[in-house]
Amino acid sequence: MYDKDFIRQKNLPDKLLLVMAYLRIYCAKNGTISTSINYICHKIGYKPNHRENKINDQIINCLKWLQNYNYIQLKTNIDKALSNECIAIKINNDPNIFDCKNNYVILNEIEFDIIRKSKIDRRNKEDLLRVFLNIKKYMSFDKNTDALCYPSHSTLCKDCNISSKSVINNIIKDIVDIGLLYTYNPGKFIDNKGKIKFANNFYALEKDVLKPEICNEIMKNYYLSQGIIISEFIK
Numbered sequence: 001m002y003d004k005d006f007i008r009q010k011n012l013p014d015k016l017l018l019v020m021a022y023l024r025i026y027c028a029k030n031g032t033i034s035t036s037i038n039y040i041c042h043k044i045g046y047k048p049n050h051r052e053n054k055i056n057d058q059i060i061n062c063l064k065w066l067q068n069y070n071y072i073q074l075k076t077n078i079d080k081a082l083s084n085e086c087i088a089i090k091i092n093n094d095p096n097i098f099d100c101k102n103n104y105v106i107l108n109e110i111e112f113d114i115i116r117k118s119k120i121d122r123r124n125k126e127d128l129l130r131v132f133l134n135i136k137k138y139m140s141f142d143k144n145t146d147a148l149c150y151p152s153h154s155t156l157c158k159d160c161n162i163s164s165k166s167v168i169n170n171i172i173k174d175i176v177d178i179g180l181l182y183t184y185n186p187g188k189f190i191d192n193k194g195k196i197k198f199a200n201n202f203y204a205l206e207k208d209v210l211k212p213e214i215c216n217e218i219m220k221n222y223y224l225s226q227g228i229i230i231s232e233f234i235k
Contacts, residue, residue, distance in 0.1 A: 001104040004137045006097075007130060008159050012065075015055070017129050018044040019062040021112045023072070023091060024098050031091035037083045045116030045125050048083060056083050063089070071097040105137040111180060118178045123171065127160075131171045132180055134159040135203050148204040150219065172201075184210040186219045187233035199223075199233060 001024075007017065022043050027033040037056050041048045046055045060079075066072045075088030091098065107129075115128050134156060138149035153165045162168050175181045186199040200222075202215045220230045 001098055001100045001106050002133055003097075003100050004103050004105055007105070007133050007137070008161075010161050013058070013062045014124070015044065015058045015126050016062045016065060017133070018116070018126055019059060020066075020097065021107055021129070023089065025109050025112060027089075027091055031093070033089050033091075034086055035089065036086055037078070037081070039084075043116070045118070050083060066097070069097075070095060105133050107133060107136075114178055114180050118174075120174050120178070123174050127171055128175055128178075130160050131156065131162075131168065132175050135172075135175075135181065136205070139203070139205070146204070146209045146214075147206070148202055148209050148215075150200040150202045150215075150222065152200050181205065182207045182210055184212065184215050186212075186216045187235045189223065189228070189230045189233055191228055196234070 002017070002020070019040065022040055023033060026035075026043065035043075037059055038048045040059050041055050044059075049055045063072070063074060063078060067074050070092055072092060073090040075090065076086070078087055081087050093099075111132070112129075115125055115132065118125060118128065120128075135149065135151065138151050139147045140149075141147050151159075153168055156172075157163065157165060157168050160168065162171075172181070172183070176183055182204045184202040184204075186202075188196050188198055191197055199219050202210050202219075204210050216233060219233075223230055
């Protein structure tokens with residue numbers, strides 16, 4: 001589990017969300033794990049790289065960050081440990097970064113595996129994970145409602161600390177391409193100033209959830225709440 005506010009924070013170390021997922025999924029029931037920097041590299045989807053500021057250094061920085069905030073205990077001095085040397089890690093109970101009482105989003109092991117095994121070389125897997133989590137957090141998983149959402153690109157840019165809508169759109173396309181997300185767009189509409197705009201995308205984890213007729217009606221009601229009346233969307 002990730003706190004919804006946590007995944008919106010700026011200046012989190014690169015690869016932190018991936019490392020956190022690895023620790024939570026693969027730790028023992030008592031919160032301990034024995035691993036190595038090289039092994040963590042493999043398990044979050046990267047080949048070890050010992051050059052300065054590359055993946056091995058990034059993982060070490062993430063572990064130090066978690067230790068500095070008292071989220072984990074490092075039983076080994078990772079500054080002196082070799083990249084293939086066993087290091088012992090203990091997830092602390094207080095504070096416990098994973099024990100969210102409310103306002104959280106869940107990443108399951110299947111989703112994590114799809115992201116870490118993705119073959120999109122141009123894309124930082126941390127970006128895939130961050131955008132996926134920030135979309136998924138808007139979905140309701142109540143048994144009486146469909147698990148879908150429709151945050152705007154502007155909202156997602158703000159949540160993910162990404163300045164460009166085209167970048168967020170490309171990352172979403174990559175998430176769709178690896179099979180984690182399904183999207184539907186109702187089309188264009190004319191706003192109160194006579195300008196033609198694209199409606200928000202719908203997002204779901206299952207394809208059959210996004211029924212065009214239902215999505216179109218939801219989106220019409222959404223814009224109606226903002227004072228915009230849409231009779232039909234322009235395809």
